[in-house]
Amino acid sequence: MALKLTFFGGAGIVTGSNFLVENDTGAQVLLDCGMEQGRDYIMEDTYGPFPFEAAELSAVVITHAHLDHVGRGPKLMKAGYTGKIYMTAPTRDLSEAILRDSVNILAQEAEQRGIAPLYEAVDVDAFLAHIETVEYHEEKEIGKGVSVYLRNTGHILGSASVRLKDADGTTFALTSDIGNSPSVLLPDAEPVTDAEAILIESVYGDRTNPEKENREQLLGETLARAIARGGTILMPAFSIERTQVLLYEIGKLIEAGTIPEIPVFLDSPLAIAVTNVYEKWGPTYFKKERFEKNLFDFPFLTETRSREESEDIEKAAGVKIIMAGAGMSHGGRIGKWEQRYLPEETTTLLIVGYQAPGTPGRLLQDGAKHVRIQGREVEVRATTETLHGWSGHADRDGLLRFAEACLPTAKTFFVGLGEPASQRFLAQRIHDYLGTKAIVAVKGESFRIAKGRVIRL
Numbered sequence: 001m002a003l004k005l006t007f008f009g010g011a012g013i014v015t016g017s018n019f020l021v022e023n024d025t026g027a028q029v030l031l032d033c034g035m036e037q038g039r040d041y042i043m044e045d046t047y048g049p050f051p052f053e054a055a056e057l058s059a060v061v062i063t064h065a066h067l068d069h070v071g072r073g074p075k076l077m078k079a080g081y082t083g084k085i086y087m088t089a090p091t092r093d094l095s096e097a098i099l100r101d102s103v104n105i106l107a108q109e110a111e112q113r114g115i116a117p118l119y120e121a122v123d124v125d126a127f128l129a130h131i132e133t134v135e136y137h138e139e140k141e142i143g144k145g146v147s148v149y150l151r152n153t154g155h156i157l158g159s160a161s162v163r164l165k166d167a168d169g170t171t172f173a174l175t176s177d178i179g180n181s182p183s184v185l186l187p188d189a190e191p192v193t194d195a196e197a198i199l200i201e202s203v204y205g206d207r208t209n210p211e212k213e214n215r216e217q218l219l220g221e222t223l224a225r226a227i228a229r230g231g232t233i234l235m236p237a238f239s240i241e242r243t244q245v246l247l248y249e250i251g252k253l254i255e256a257g258t259i260p261e262i263p264v265f266l267d268s269p270l271a272i273a274v275t276n277v278y279e280k281w282g283p284t285y286f287k288k289e290r291f292e293k294n295l296f297d298f299p300f301l302t303e304t305r306s307r308e309e310s311e312d313i314e315k316a317a318g319v320k321i322i323m324a325g326a327g328m329s330h331g332g333r334i335g336k337w338e339q340r341y342l343p344e345e346t347t348t349l350l351i352v353g354y355q356a357p358g359t360p361g362r363l364l365q366d367g368a369k370h371v372r373i374q375g376r377e378v379e380v381r382a383t384t385e386t387l388h389g390w391s392g393h394a395d396r397d398g399l400l401r402f403a404e405a406c407l408p409t410a411k412t413f414f415v416g417l418g419e420p421a422s423q424r425f426l427a428q429r430i431h432d433y434l435g436t437k438a439i440v441a442v443k444g445e446s447f448r449i450a451k452g453r454v455i456r457l
């Protein structure tokens, strides 16, 4: 009796999380069904057929609502899956917001490339209709002898690690993305203390994040400088978690008098929908000291949903902050504001987070004086500032501490969800520092897990 694990995505690459776990009695449990994104965007893997029979799967578990973990979920329904999809309640609500938002983007992409869309609204509806929510710390039978147990990973609201247990006691866990604990809003990531084999993420497996220590101070100083320039402050927004964290932090800076009260416009229907989900579930899922009601009910904040409301932002004279998607300036409403305000010397472009090579955000971060944004050449006279300390991922030391806390039950780590160099670096450190077996996940490979041992198939 044993479990069989296959890496179908998220091996040698940060995005496209997709793993299959099977047992000897016919269970086929798919963990995550994400999209490949960014520099490594692989059309074929996203749009091509699944490397498994969707109709044959016995269950699907989704760890969290980022598109690189849930983004191909509706495609599963299109491919004939009819079973249940397990996730936490916040992940369900966030998935609904992000998947509905992606339908239009995918339709545009399909038209530009002359291909069929990856999925349509009807597939999103089918996906949502098959969701069954699971609480953290609830052992849940999901059929054919397998049970599932979710724990908080402190990465985004509702994010979970998944521990599977077979009827014979064999255990395997996927950490999925591990938060940069302590996080502003969420409780610390919980170690997985009951799995003999664990697939651990390694996005920052080979990097540290020194800015985290004084990130609040850096945010305050950077905003103060931007306000002194007297113009508009553009913040390309990552819709889930980062936007809510930054709103909360800006609120604190204003309350403390570090910066004056200036208007903040949240100009992103997706980020607004996500913030509503944060307001709904915050009192249950945030860390205790953030349990206040209406946490994001700021007097300085204006949410602009419609196009007309968005247009009106320009009428607000003086210093203002505009937060709009997309986070790497590669789409969404931020492009319109960059076209409008980057040619002005008083403007500040405040980048908070990783910018993939080739995106407009990366070109701006690297100091380009002319950038093509949404089809228009834009001259950049604005000042660009970058803050690195707000990453939602544990750094290399955080990942090693997490792995250590999973001992002694964990006998083997698979290191995945990272670039190859990052995976190798973390695997080497787990081996050297913890004396524990660590295997670099390679796409397409399978392993048998039984009695505390793993065998490559």
Ligand SMILES: [Zn+2]
Pocket (backbone or CB within 6 Å): 064, 066, 069, 155, 177
């Ligand atoms: Zn994530």
